[in-house]
Amino acid sequence: MEISSAKYRITYQAFSKFSTSISKAEDIETLIAIIHKKSKYLFDYKIFRIALNQKEGIHVFTFIPERAIHEEGKDYLHNYEHELLTKQIPFCTALKDSLFDKLTNVDSELHPLLWGWHFQYNDLNVCTSILADDSKRFVSGDIEMLHLLVDAVTTKFKELQFKNELEHKNKNLKEALFLIEKKNIEINRILDNKKAIIAARTKEIRGKNKKLLEISKMNAHNVREPLSRILGLVEIADHLSPEELQDDVLGFLKESAQDLDHTLKEIIEMSAGEIDKLSVE
């Protein structure tokens, strides 16, 4: 009794250290390294596996004294683990097949035993298994400690997953923001460009308009000049002698009418030219 209570005290001290260590872990790889380093002080095993099954995927951690292995995907689950996750029935059985031959020497003389448990945490299914034998003895008294360890690891694992997810979302958001910023700059540049083009076009059109108005004003003036002579000659006709009408005014009328005709022809040609120029542009 003395020995066993001393063992428990030591074990709980070790678990306390273990808890402190994993609480500081910043990522899953560090968590795995801590489990590998510290779990041997909590209970004995030849192989220790934890499989965490969630909708985002399956993580499988395998610990042997020499190393820790982290695998992802349901292909890495052993048949007994599939069964554990679906049927959720714990077991303890003598290991008969060569399941772990690649990882460790299994000596049937030493009575190898495979233990399996299932734990449920909300949306997270966890199964854990231990291979032990007479050289590394796992006893039912260790189950409580194992349970504590799995609790702590699972909680930390979820926390790290959330953290990863958050970081990932943050990164995506930052990228999206950066992209939006970039697009905004681009849009503004396009808008500025368009504004400049519109301003230039407006200026050009105003200029053309002014030019056309000037032309039309000049034309009106040029037409009125010979026309006013014709009107003037008609106005004075009453006061003229037949000789004056015959000798001067008829010639003046003819000359003024020809000037008017000439001016109108010029205007028509010029307008046609301007219209051609405009339609070319």
Place this chain on the structure above:
Amino acid sequence: MIIILEKAVQKLDIFLVDDQKITNFINKKLVSVSGIGKKVNDFINPLQALEELETRKPQLILLDLNMPEINGWTFLEKMEKYKTDAKVIIVTSSTSGLDLEKAKKYKRVIHYLVKPLSIHSIEELIKAYKASKTNKSQAPNYRT
């Protein structure tokens, strides 16, 4: 119809300045019919009109604006260098409001008429000349 001038102003020495000889012919006829003119000289070259300002001493000048040698505005500027108190009436085929406004800046310009002149415009012209003589201080007030 012959216009009889009531209590006619004294008859005037008049210059007609227009590069169009036909316009001068028309205006000369209108002035002659109205009986306002004592002596009427017409010039198709405005520079020559300027040269004869001091010798012929006209009291009234009918001035075109659009002329090849010097335009009406330059003519008005150059007039300042001669000893003359001749009044000027602009007679133009321009209906531009800008020209009308510009004309108002010259004290000498007492009226602004748009071609063609008629018997009626000659009556207007006489009224404007009378007004300029009886009320010298008043700024010209006319419109087309």
